[in-house]
Amino acid sequence: MSPPESVVGKHRQVADDVIDEAVYGHLVGGEWVESDGGETMVARDATTGEELAKVQRGTRGDVDRAVTAARTAVEGAWGEQSPQQRAEALHAVADAVEDAKTRIARLDSLEVGKANKHSLLVDNTIVVDQLRHFASLARTADGGRCPAVGHVYTRREPYGVVGCISAWNFPAMFVAWKLGPALAAGNSVVYKPSSRASLSTLELARIFDRVLPDGTVNVVTGSGSVVGDAITAHGGVDKVSLTGSTRAGQEAMRNAADRLAPVSLELGGNNPNVVFPDADLDDAVEGALVAMLFNQGQQCTAGSRLFVHEDVRDEFLGRLSDRLDELTVGDPLSPLTDLGPLVDADHAADVREYVDVAMAEGASLLYEGDVPAELTDAPFVPPTLLGDVADDDTVACEEVFGPVAAVFTFSDRAEVVERANDTEQGLAAAVWTNDLDRAHEVAADLECGTVWVNTYNDLFEPAPYGGYKQSGIGRELDAEALDDYSQTKSVKVNHGDVPNLG
Template sequence: MLVEHVSLFLGGEWCRPANRRRIPVVSPMTEDVIGSVPEASPRDVDAAVAAARSAFDDPQGWSSWDPARRADALELLASALESRAKPMVDAVSSQNGMPVTIGRRSEAAIPATLLRYYAAMILRDPVEKERESLAGGSTLVRREPIGVVAAIVPWNYPQSLTFFKLAPALAAGCSVVIKPAPETVLDAYLLADAVIEAGLPPGVVNIVPGRRDIGAYLVEHPGVDKVAFTGSTGAGRRIAEVCGRLLRPVTLELGGKSAAIVLDDAELTAHTAQLFGACLVNNGQTCYISTRILAPRSRYDEVVDSVAGLARSLVVGDPLEKSTQIGPVVSRAQRDRIEDAIDGALAQGARLVAGGKRPAGLDRGWFVEPTVFADVDNSSVLAQEEIFGPVLAVIPYEDVDDAVRIANDSPYGLGGTVWSADAERALGVARRVQSGSVGINGYLIDPASPFGGVKASGLGRELGPEGLAAYQQTKSIYLR
């Protein structure tokens, strides 16, 4: 059944779009169109930003509500989202190929978790704190909401990554204009329904489905006070240039090519599920995953066999089936890019030890077998460029210093893992990795801790107290 929407969610109500252009949604499983939504125009973005500005500037509005009142509203929104958990997960999986078992942990659970986390934080942490002044007297340091936020969200974890931005922004008192990715727009309508049910004031949340041109228009809009973006490094650089020229605060969570350092005492057979989650989760369409696996030469063949065995064991199929571990990638273009990368790795001399083809028996859908290459040089394209698919490269190293050097020899620095039977030893190695986050014997994002990258993986941090601070600006009031 086709899911067709005819309106845009602007200013707290369903509005007629300014043009007739539409965004079709295509199933990565069947390759059929499963729905469509209006494509926002610059006029619609103008209306969304105006509604957000009006909501923020209202002297009695959202930004002026006391923390307890805002926290209550966030709790209501969390409950409204939880009541839509199953249709939300099904919508996301139907659009981007995410296995529903992953969607239940991410798209269904994380938004409500973050709303409640930040609701508790604004109740606990005072907006104003007095400091002793070195000049005598004291200073009142006040944290205020930054204003109207443009939140530009990717397709791989559309709801989770929306709420990496939306939850702290709302908690701070900001109003938000969300631009979802064109590949995943149907779930955004479920979010809008939840916003209405929760009774958030008109204009606090607005949604403008669109393509890159609409994202660029929103980033440059004079009514926007801050930009929060998750996506490719190339797009992030362009956004950073615009925000730099405008002196506009920006948070960028970008690409990655993280390394899994397997130490010589690691027990990979005891961590099969964790290895899958750290290296192949969501069909490899995850920014932080460890797609470079660094193995000691003394155990290289063993590690290669273990990783290849894992790849071959995974159930590939319909993302809506509970047993599926690897679904289709999001689009035909994405599959083409992954297959080009596989061909390029073979041409550069890498040894294919698992996968590398389209799975047998799945004639429709944008599937790629979980793929593993051995004998990979860290200077190769396969090791240096983000593929965003289920493709792993196993790279040999001589000793721990060499492993750390290889891990850090990357333009990126977002995630990473260290695998060892000795947690203290692994911790010592993790401290040396140039990355915004590192997991030990697995990788699982902690909503209470800062997340983000270094180098070409981005600017700023989301989640944790740092995530709230990103939507606040400080004011010093000097007292005598």
């Protein structure tokens, strides 16, 4: 059954309001250009399947042009700007993005299926905050004085041209996560958005292009196997930053290895969400909802492994089921919607297959929500809770990337820490307890880059963010990100005798 005409018509009207290009070009050296291959790709509405616009199918030649433009900018107009000038430019970008954030949020709701209230109030709030945060840090990004005898100081210098590759689940937000620190440190950028979601990136690129010197930010759309590989393997790209799957990160490192280009990676997660018996259960239930369902579970920080202490398991699951019943699954453009569709039919099929495999391996279905009858052809997956899952079952070991959580029962702290750490990934975790000592002890023992205590997915206050193990290399969001986009030079000035061999 196709979506009703009322939904299709509403989406067409919103698309007409926010999309004013039938065909988007690459942004290269301040110009919007066609691919030298002459081919385009279709950007589709996640809910209705209708075409929204066309974007360029990039080639290696397009990447060459973009890298050349970025090199010209970083060795010229952009590279000559002082830290203060870079800060002022990023503040100007942030001002313009804030003016456009309603439009950007709607683009992500159309193309990715995000609930619009989340896209606007969370994603785009973080976009603006990140740009302002790194605008402030840009003023002090160039080095400092070392405590030493004589005149010794350090300089933080940009790498030059940074190649950035992002994922489809937070298209607008990743622009700020990567461009904020990269530009604050003084680099120019060649940026590739996901081929599944490019439109909000291209709209944001217009803003950067209006404010910054030509070539400072360049955007090449296309597939990861062509454009992504061309960026990570390009001899003119001095530094690589990628957000994506572990496999994509491994490929990026291989491509960059021959020239020893530094690589920072934000990759997948298989994250434990641990509820102790003394936790405030109402708060923990809300945290579990955010952990498994924010962005329809399409987030690398998703709390897809829910560990609940045996003393409160039944009460907790009862409250969680009641709250799941209250959520609205539907059109992402509706202000009442809590959960929209997944990004496309292929990904929805992958998530459903994980549930089918789990059931075949012996899992039980603790909860399965409903999908609106009029939207059954859209790529919806209802909220799903699985029980009776073994620690080595597929759904417990792999990243599902959808609104699905496996529920596990534990009896003591040492046991749950060992089981929580029994994964190749280590991005995030959460602990729910009113015992402050236990919170700190468990946080110290968990093998991951971020631990939330009595909250989940709280990324509003900048703090270093990144993974352990196969969840990545490097940090984003805070001052440490500047270290990933710059390199240190020590300068020592001799004012006395010249050292000699004696």
